[in-house]
Amino acid sequence: MSFEKHILICGGTGCLSSNSAEIAESMKAALKEKGLEKKVQVVLTGCFGFCEKGPIVKIMPENTFYVEVKASDAAQIVEEDIIKGNKIEKLLYIDPKTNKTVHEGEKMEFYQKQQRIALRNCGMIDPECIEEAIGANVYMALGKALHEMTPETVVNEIKLSGLRGRGGGGFPTGMKWGFAAKNHADQKYVVCNADEGDPGAFMDRSILEGDPHSIVEAMAICGYAIGASIGLVYIRAEYPLAIKRLEGAIHSAREHGLLGKKILGSKFSFDIEIKYGAGAFVCGEETALIHSMEGDRGEPTSKPPFPAEAGFWGKPTNVNNVETFANIGAILLKGGEWFKKIGTEKSSGTKVFALAGKINNVGLVEVPMGTTLREVIFEIGGGIKNGKKFKAVQTGGPSGGCLTEADLDTPIDFDNLILKGSMMGSGGMIVLDEDNCMPAIAKFYLEFTVDESCGKCTPCRVGNKRLYEILEKVTSGKATMEDLTTLRTLGETIKDTSLCGLGQTAPNPILSTVTKFWDEYVAHIKDKKCPAGVCTALLQYTISPEKCIGCTACARVCPTKAIEGKVKEKHIIIQEKCIKCGACMSACKFGAITRG
Amino acid sequence: MACNNCKGNATQKELFDKLGAFIDALPTKEGALITVLHKAQGIFGYLPREVQEYIACKLEISLAKVFGVVTFYTYFTMTPKGKYPISVCMGTACYVRGSEAVLEDFKRELGIGVGETSADGMFSIDALRCVGACGLAPVVLVGEKVYGKDAAKKVKEIIAEYKKLG
Ligand SMILES: Cc1cc2nc3c(=O)[nH]c(=O)nc-3n(C[C@H](O)[C@H](O)[C@H](O)COP(=O)(O)O)c2cc1C
Ligand code: SF4
Numbered sequence: 001m002s003f004e005k006h007i008l009i010c011g012g013t014g015c016l017s018s019n020s021a022e023i024a025e026s027m028k029a030a031l032k033e034k035g036l037e038k039k040v041q042v043v044l045t046g047c048f049g050f051c052e053k054g055p056i057v058k059i060m061p062e063n064t065f066y067v068e069v070k071a072s073d074a075a076q077i078v079e080e081d082i083i084k085g086n087k088i089e090k091l092l093y094i095d096p097k098t099n100k101t102v103h104e105g106e107k108m109e110f111y112q113k114q115q116r117i118a119l120r121n122c123g124m125i126d127p128e129c130i131e132e133a134i135g136a137n138v139y140m141a142l143g144k145a146l147h148e149m150t151p152e153t154v155v156n157e158i159k160l161s162g163l164r165g166r167g168g169g170g171f172p173t174g175m176k177w178g179f180a181a182k183n184h185a186d187q188k189y190v191v192c193n194a195d196e197g198d199p200g201a202f203m204d205r206s207i208l209e210g211d212p213h214s215i216v217e218a219m220a221i222c223g224y225a226i227g228a229s230i231g232l233v234y235i236r237a238e239y240p241l242a243i244k245r246l247e248g249a250i251h252s253a254r255e256h257g258l259l260g261k262k263i264l265g266s267k268f269s270f271d272i273e274i275k276y277g278a279g280a281f282v283c284g285e286e287t288a289l290i291h292s293m294e295g296d297r298g299e300p301t302s303k304p305p306f307p308a309e310a311g312f313w314g315k316p317t318n319v320n321n322v323e324t325f326a327n328i329g330a331i332l333l334k335g336g337e338w339f340k341k342i343g344t345e346k347s348s349g350t351k352v353f354a355l356a357g358k359i360n361n362v363g364l365v366e367v368p369m370g371t372t373l374r375e376v377i378f379e380i381g382g383g384i385k386n387g388k389k390f391k392a393v394q395t396g397g398p399s400g401g402c403l404t405e406a407d408l409d410t411p412i413d414f415d416n417l418i419l420k421g422s423m424m425g426s427g428g429m430i431v432l433d434e435d436n437c438m439p440a441i442a443k444f445y446l447e448f449t450v451d452e453s454c455g456k457c458t459p460c461r462v463g464n465k466r467l468y469e470i471l472e473k474v475t476s477g478k479a480t481m482e483d484l485t486t487l488r489t490l491g492e493t494i495k496d497t498s499l500c501g502l503g504q505t506a507p508n509p510i511l512s513t514v515t516k517f518w519d520e521y522v523a524h525i526k527d528k529k530c531p532a533g534v535c536t537a538l539l540q541y542t543i544s545p546e547k548c549i550g551c552t553a554c555a556r557v558c559p560t561k562a563i564e565g566k567v568k569e570k571h572i573i574i575q576e577k578c579i580k581c582g583a584c585m586s587a588c589k590f591g592a593i594t595r596g
Numbered sequence: 597m598a599c600n601n602c603k604g605n606a607t608q609k610e611l612f613d614k615l616g617a618f619i620d621a622l623p624t625k626e627g628a629l630i631t632v633l634h635k636a637q638g639i640f641g642y643l644p645r646e647v648q649e650y651i652a653c654k655l656e657i658s659l660a661k662v663f664g665v666v667t668f669y670t671y672f673t674m675t676p677k678g679k680y681p682i683s684v685c686m687g688t689a690c691y692v693r694g695s696e697a698v699l700e701d702f703k704r705e706l707g708i709g710v711g712e713t714s715a716d717g718m719f720s721i722d723a724l725r726c727v728g729a730c731g732l733a734p735v736v737l738v739g740e741k742v743y744g745k746d747a748a749k750k751v752k753e754i755i756a757e758y759k760k761l762g
């Protein structure tokens with residue numbers, strides 16, 4: 001196949017939501033009209049990472065990077081760029097710092113400090129085409145393992161690399177494989193944890209959508225290393241695109257003899273089955289996940305026994321996260337030594353983060369461990385949206401904590417983040433600005449964990465509910481200073497006494513915000529004020545009589561008819577009726593309405 | 597397999613037959629409950645008691661076990677969704693960009709709560725956790741259609757759009 005040019009269009013969930021599939025169709029039609037369909041290939045790839053300005057279209061080999069493309073731009077792209085070789089200025093990305101357009105993706109600040117290992121093929125290949133994956137060296141590591149390495153040397157190579165689990169725990173992967181390899185049984189299992197429970201994180205799904213073959217390959221390698229012939233992927237049913245691409249990848253791998261009996265002419269047989277999750281955060285926890293795969297309620301059981309001894313149907317089972325698996329092929333091809341040199345001493349390699357919240361460049365980023373939070377947020381992320389002030393960054397999802405201005409120069413790795421009172425988690429990174437209220441954020445996370453607690457053990461089921469009730473008192477101005485003490489002591493008790501990781505980490509968002517944003521909690525309690533202007537119970541909307549001209553705009557938009565006043569007369573808000581939705585404030589053209 | 601407890605009115609018979617055929621074709625019934633529930637929800641749209649009874653009977657497990665699993669997982673629902681199911685993303689990225697206010701607006705405009713369906717069967721509201729389009733936060737889904745950023749905040753317009761469709 002000899003295409004002269006390739007038009008790569010992002011087909012990740014984010015960009016597909018803004019109609020990137022339609023762009024691909026229009027592009028194909030425009031090429032056909034010009035008789036170019038044999039010279040220029042249109043590919044719907046996985047996520048490029050720069051979700052903020054999606055849909056993204058890349059022209060290769062020039063690497064021209066177009067942002068916020070619409071289907072109606074297709075004809076112009078073909079006419080101007082593909083045929084005449086001119087860049088289309090209005091579709092190029094404008095660097096907000098220099099106000100100049102950037103022509104090539106690589107030159108964007110967003111990509112400069114990134115290093116892509118786990119995401120190496122995302123956005124580069126057509127994930128639905130096994131030939132493209134093979135062309136990008138996927139399955140080469142499997143060939144190498146089967147023909148040139150013994151199971152022991154595979155495990156040793158992973159040990160050497162220093163790879164630690166990316167699902168949150170950070171347990172050394174090589175060691176885990178070693179345990180499973182040592183336990184003898186008639187049947188062993190390899191499980192890929194694609195439950196991705198952290199709300200606001202989308203790393204694992206993006207990998208599965210953009211490069212499913214690398215996961216299939218890595219699971220087979222793991223099967224060879226530990227002596228398992230069956231692989232299972234536990235994936236959220238809410239991820240239809242990832243499921244479809246993974247199913248497709250498994251199917252074509254079978255057709256190509258890369259899964260099934262006697263793979264690549266060796267004695268090794270391996271196949272993969274998909275198991276669907278059904279929306280329960282606790283099922284990300286490995287013992288709960290195994291029970292769920294057995295068709296039961298996903299309730300955790302205490303460890304030991306670890307899955308490596310007694311997992312799925314009581315057999316030795318190795319559970320790894322999607323991103324952990326995504327690193328395996330690269331490690332085997334380039335060597336554990338190579339991987340070990342990237343990142344920090346105790347956390348080698350890179351980490352993928354789903355950067356979101358009040359940040360200019362929402363997206364998927366992969367940086368070497370040791371990169372600082374400041375680099376990720378202010379360089380790659382392009383700083384805070386709308387020129388607002390940075391307040392905190394939340395890492396580790398519902399199990400993690402908040403980091404502040406003072407922590408920005410911390411090099412990111414497993415141990416440093418724990419030292420600073422948060423954790424790596426699976427890679428969600430939510431940036432907060434001055435308009436976010438920390439007690440409200442803590443309440444948001446706690447509502448999630450209360451909702452998701454499986455209810456098996458009391459500290460988590462009852463204790464977290466009590467914590468949530470106290471936070472409700474805080475955000476409605478009814479709490480006392482004693483309540484703050486209770487938040488801390490009860491939080492610590494829940495951490496110490498819960499059965500599984502969910503309960504053991506649930507109080508973290510509270511404990512970290514109480515410590516770091518003590519004054520904000522006190523303001524809610526003593527002054528009955530929410531400094532960020534979020535907690536509705538503590539807010540009051542008022543109309544300034546000096547500024548009101550009686551245009552009636554506010555009274556017309558108020559959903560509860562809480563505003564009284566005749567045309568050209570001063571209006572007033574009846575506080576008892578006000579539901580504090582803020583509609584009047586947005587409607588007033590004279591800045592007469594204040595919130596405080 | 598004969599299944600005496602399995603009722604189901606005539607119009608639904610085909611649906612039950614379809615589910616039955618799926619269950620009969622399973623390589624093993626051991627551990628298959630969640631797989632079957634997924635299939636059943638795909639066929640019926642939700643999991644009413646009759647469907648749960650049918651599954652319990654076919655898989656030879658207790659109804660309590662089926663019910664226990666159905667209620668454990670949020671994906672499974674025992675109430676039918678509206679013709680236009682509205683899902684507001686309450687993932688963290690959407691939350692910090694104002695999805696709570698959007699959810700409140702939908703609840704107020706439609707007069708129903710999360711997990712409920714409007715009396716005319718047109719709309720239902722659900723809160724989701726991250727649909728993976730965080731760049732578009734806040735995100736609202738109506739069926740498969742995605743509304744992001746400012747479009748998601750125009751709650752009245754979104755509802756009017758579907759009311760017009762009928
Ligand atoms: C409440 C809870 C939720 C979890 N959710 C996930 C998840 O969504 N994805 C994941 O890979 N690991 C999750 N884990 C961690 C898993 O239990 C397990 O450690 C991990 O899948 C092991 O893979 P790794 O060593 O490759 O990280 C969760 C743990 C707990 C306690
Ligand atoms: S800590 Fe919570 S989620 Fe974990 S077993 Fe106990 S109740 Fe269930």
Ligand code: FES
Pocket residue numbers: 199200201685686687688689690691725726727728729730731733735
């Ligand atoms: S948090 Fe709403 S799409 Fe991710």
